[in-house]
Amino acid sequence: MKIYKVLLVLMFSCAGLSAEQKQSVTTCGSCHQKQALTQPDTQMGRAMQLPEQNETLKAYPKLTFHRGAYSYLVETREGTTQYIVSDGTASISIPVLWSMGAQAQTWVLEHGGHMYESMVSYYPLTRGLDVTVGDDGLAPKTLEEAIGRPIDGEGVTTCFGCHATNAVIDHKLNLTAFKPGVGCEHCHIGANAHFANAMKGDFSNSPPSLGNLSSEDISNFCGQCHRSWELVVRAGWRGPANVRFQPYRLANSKCFDGADPRISCIACHDPHKRVSREAAYYDQKCLACHSEAASMAPPHAKVCPVAKSNCSSCHMPKVPFPGGHFVFTDHDIRIVKPGEPYPN
Template identity: 50%
Template sequence: MDAPLTCATCHNGVTTSYATAPMRHAMEAQGANPTLNAHPDLSVQMGGYTYRIQTKDGQSTYTVSDGSDTLSLPIHWTFGQHAQTWVLEKDGHFYESLVSYFPAAQGLALTPGDQKITPHNVTEAMGRQLPIWETRTCFNCHGSGVIAGEKLKPAKVTPGLDCERCHAGAQQHMADAAQNNFKTLPKSLNRLDSEQISDFCGQCHRTWDTVMHNKWRGPAFVRFQPYRLENSKCFIGNDPRISCLACHNPHQPVNHNVAYYDAKCLACHAETKTASSHPAAKTCSVAKSNCTSCHMPKVELPSGHAQFTDHDIRVVRAGEPYPE
């Protein structure tokens, strides 16, 4: 009997590298969380409440106590591969855990964006109640199988992003290919211009319009890369040399080597002219290497336990305030 057709049948190289990519692990399955398995007993005291995450035999429990009342809930859904936040369920409602795990701290700290929350009881201290739309967005951006127009069923969501999540039509393409019919192909993302790519990735990583509409301000939102990239003076929307895909291959783990990105920068900021129809960019008078270390600085989240590369590409001057 022939093996069932999968994306790996024809695209083995891509699927093999994608197996370790962050998006593939944007959500961890219960019992398969290496971070919590490696840290079976985490705790932190914060704002008069004690938080504790305990893991045993693949099962994790989230507990918050004020000394008098205690609330414990099982962790079914983990969002994030390294830094992790948990979505909890209580009485039919979903909550974003008020504390998260941060690798830099090797422990728990306040979840980004929740600085203004002042809990008055263990339920409020447990987490921020999520509206239906936000709960759906969380599962849709971190998992696969959320069907438009249908009620969200978290138990049926597949952890992590599968091929179909970005390449709409992949399932039909495989079904047709099994019949030796290659006429149906998923839409090629390579044909999108820079602004369209930014909007596509921004469905989860947040677009410029989304951030402006919600009036999000401050360093906490540096993690929304498409919004920050579009703030860059050099982003014009139709130059393929400056887009999410120009620097990052979503099928591979993120390259953290600063020197790797020099060629990306010099594709525009080179002393020699290129064949591009776009105007020549200025060259840097300081250096021709490690460009991002100066022009895309690391910004620390208000919690102090995580840093993000600011994708607002610019000349950074010492002492200047965080640019909105």
């Protein structure tokens, strides 16, 4: 009886969520109430937004941008949004169905049987449009090309695979059963089957606990979307642009130990809660190794002679993303020296 009482509580706690998110909250939340209530509001939970839940587009119903011979308008009226590109003579209007990103937003557009990454994106830092990150080198010669970068095939599955749940099945895009954002089933494979069996009293098929993975395995797991060390190295992504690939940057840290749980992604970030922006929040994470009271601290974990608080504000500098209106926290934990070049 208890499980049904919890379900009733959760049903009244779903205001503002999509139908798919509500389903996750009221299924997994029947046992994992604490995690299910907060996870949909995380950046991962809002990694994809549908038009009816997109508060950004509601707040900014008319976004404009000009680039060369082309002008762009992202206009929201009566709950629908149109992405319009014009060359002054003709125009193409495409309905916005999928917004990728919880804060900055890029739109995946379907036109003429093809998928495109929108040429322009919304950036909260400027509260307006600018060229989509990585597309500044594109020089469209036709109105069709001005829509954005074609992302058919692997580009589409990669995009939807990281920003939605159950959107890719057998390496193919499936838009009939997907859920917007990173939900329970995205990381906890088999969660839905587990819930169905749990409702029958069978708890024998619980998804494996990700907390039991080693730090290196967790880094690779999160790196499926946030980019692993191996992927970044093989792709040759160099310079400040790779600051957004946190697993890669963390693995470059002198203190990273793939077998030490104190230096993993989930040691500092609970994926079921919004990311804390306060430097002091992470002090205890650092002092778990870098303090005189730390038990079983590795030999290289020296005690900081400068301060015992706000550790990350010094050792994890803020790095502006080139041309992207972003500032990222560099997860390459180190002693930062003024004027030193960006370390790869």
